[in-house]
Amino acid sequence: MASPSASWLLAPIRAPRALPPLPGAMEDALTRAGTCGMKAATATRGPASAPNAGESPDRKRKSSASAPGATTNPFTLAKRASSTPSNVTKPANAPLPAGDYAVEPSSHPGSVVRYEPRAFPCAPDDYAEIWAFSDRVARTRNPLNANTFIKRKQATFGARYKFGAQVSARVEEPPEAWPRLVSACVDDALGRVRDAKRDAFAAGVAAHVNWYPDASAGMGRHADAEEDLIPDAPIFSYSFASGGDASPPRLFDLYRGRGAKKPFATVPLSHGDVLTMDGTTQRTHEHGVRASASKEGMRHSRVNITVRAFKPGSDAMR
Numbered sequence: 001m002a003s004p005s006a007s008w009l010l011a012p013i014r015a016p017r018a019l020p021p022l023p024g025a026m027e028d029a030l031t032r033a034g035t036c037g038m039k040a041a042t043a044t045r046g047p048a049s050a051p052n053a054g055e056s057p058d059r060k061r062k063s064s065a066s067a068p069g070a071t072t073n074p075f076t077l078a079k080r081a082s083s084t085p086s087n088v089t090k091p092a093n094a095p096l097p098a099g100d101y102a103v104e105p106s107s108h109p110g111s112v113v114r115y116e117p118r119a120f121p122c123a124p125d126d127y128a129e130i131w132a133f134s135d136r137v138a139r140t141r142n143p144l145n146a147n148t149f150i151k152r153k154q155a156t157f158g159a160r161y162k163f164g165a166q167v168s169a170r171v172e173e174p175p176e177a178w179p180r181l182v183s184a185c186v187d188d189a190l191g192r193v194r195d196a197k198r199d200a201f202a203a204g205v206a207a208h209v210n211w212y213p214d215a216s217a218g219m220g221r222h223a224d225a226e227e228d229l230i231p232d233a234p235i236f237s238y239s240f241a242s243g244g245d246a247s248p249p250r251l252f253d254l255y256r257g258r259g260a261k262k263p264f265a266t267v268p269l270s271h272g273d274v275l276t277m278d279g280t281t282q283r284t285h286e287h288g289v290r291a292s293a294s295k296e297g298m299r300h301s302r303v304n305i306t307v308r309a310f311k312p313g314s315d316a317m318r
């Protein structure tokens, strides 16, 4: 594990327990059925860092969504989604106790995550506000097929972010004009960084936001290890869902190394959950958000905000 004195966290991760790996039966099921993450990893043959790889692209340009939590979502392609296997999601839906986890203690003791379920409040109005903001965000072309778009929208507040093979839209407005939830997450994240590192984190802080119209929109495996990011600075991830506590969790898969085909562990992310990826996690592991066609999942949108620190003076900050 990274020595706590080297940690950027105000409350460093000191004695993490092992993150439960997916049971063998689960991995077998994934291999047989091919989850979206798995399927995409093998079917698209995209670069490991292409974060769209885990989702089926949205081929049709449709009007953008305006109502959070709407049961009919204009981004949804029901036909495509129905081909997504949903039977493999159940075992990984088991709740994970709050706490600090070593992703893989024996081989990568410095790769650690902190999981804080239901730790960040989000009022329905705040969800509505950030969801409505997505109307102003341009869609991202699928880097593997320029004739298509990825289903989720993404934008970065405070930086120009080349995110794997994609370039995220940059929000040009000043922080005063950002949705309340974005500013609240940035403030919260800064409060989690220890005093000696806070100025360095704040100098390059940005919030990358992903809007998932429903559970059929996922994110392929990737690592947040871009040149422009401060290496080994923590990444704070905040998850929100249109149905609040009633929304089903989305499965956040962790992959061992760069080329792994199967997820190795899973963290179920629900409304208000905070996941901190710390230490060497981005160097040793990839992560992605599994797509699913579960009936319930198709009725709920999701917003994820990651707060991260870019190198001041890097392309992202210009």
Ligand SMILES: O=C(O)CCC(=O)C(=O)O
Binding pocket: 208, 210, 219, 224, 237, 239, 252, 269, 287, 288, 289, 304, 306
């Ligand atoms: O939506 C999530 O939970 C993950 C987001 C993510 O991996 C990213 O923005 O890099």
